Amino acid sequence: MSTILPREEAVETIFSKILASPEASGRLSGVFYDHIDDDHRLTDNDRDHFLQVLFHAYQNGDISALLLELCGRSMFDLLREAYLIPKKFHGKAGENPVLLTDAAGELLPGEKVSAREYAKFKETYEHHECAPRSALYLADGYDLVRTYTEGLNITEEKDNRKRGILALYALPDTCKLGLTEAQAYAVVWDAFQKIQEEAPRAMVYYGQETGLKKENPEKPYDEIGILLPIHEFEKKMLQHLDEIDGIVLACREKMMEKAGNDSLQL
Structure with missing residues (x-):
């Protein structure tokens, strides 16, 4: 079994x-x-x-x-x-985190967001200069809770929703390097710990090969996403994003040294 x-x-x-x-x-x-x-x-x-x-x-x-x-x-x-x-990232079209805006900062159809939340997002979106191969989204992040149903069957439900600003970054494809998900976590260990020190209540997601570019779909890439809940971070949102940019870019540079400069098109 x-x-x-x-x-x-x-x-x-x-x-x-x-x-x-x-x-x-x-x-x-x-x-x-x-x-x-x-x-x-x-x-x-x-x-x-x-x-x-x-x-x-x-x-x-x-x-x-x-x-x-x-x-x-x-x-x-x-x-x-x-x-x-990090939490497991299900991809841009996946369940967690749930994107509420598109890459241009516009609300997706059918999404309901308070005027205050959207105003804070737009303010941040307009004033933060994104790093190469990164983007900002308004998003909902969740904890995933598993419980037994019958026998050894398990159900998974979302819990503890937090709405915030998600900084999403492309990283080299660790699957192509022959790394498992656990080994990929080890690669980003230092960066993850530094992010937690800079923003202790941030929700950090990682996904192997969850990123795809329309013009090059046969070459997926890894993604790391840092969601800063608006309620906790709104006063220093831009400052935290600048610090996180530096941490992730340093991690990306080290990964590209191992994977090769052609491992991720910047």
Whole structure:
């Protein structure tokens, strides 16, 4: 039997980075223990289902199956909640984050946005000079919550919506370099940690090969997106975006040194 969620491959590097950092290890431990204390631990009233999950986890080495039963989080969900890896980015046409404007800064048809939120976005859009191969959007970001339905089937729902300004950057294609998603997280580890230091409540997304250019669809690229919730960042939005530009561009430069200057057309 396979694992209930796709198993992340080649996780050694990212796990080693967490173990080497007392601060990162402490954050992960804190998130885990917060979820399994008496006030937050999930209790399955169906004993048969609990045992089914427990035995499956043992037989298949599936730690995420057991964690979902105990605290409603997979292994990588806990890493994301501890701000140790980015959220998984589903692409421009995907579910999370949800874009509310187009690349020209205009509201997409059918989207409802308050006048205050749109005014703040337009002000930022007009005054921030985007870095090469980057763009600004108004977007909604979500946490994704997984729960068991019947047996070992899982449903995924959006939760905790945050509306903000999304800075979206193109990065070299790490799949072409033969890297797994976990290995790609390790590549952007330093940049991700610096972003969290600069903007602690930012929502950071990463996607392998989620970016496509119409004129060159056979050459996808990776994307990193940083969503700054308007409520938390509106007073210093431009300052934070300038700092994040510098962090991401430095990361991109290092990635291109490894992948080759032709790995991403700027």
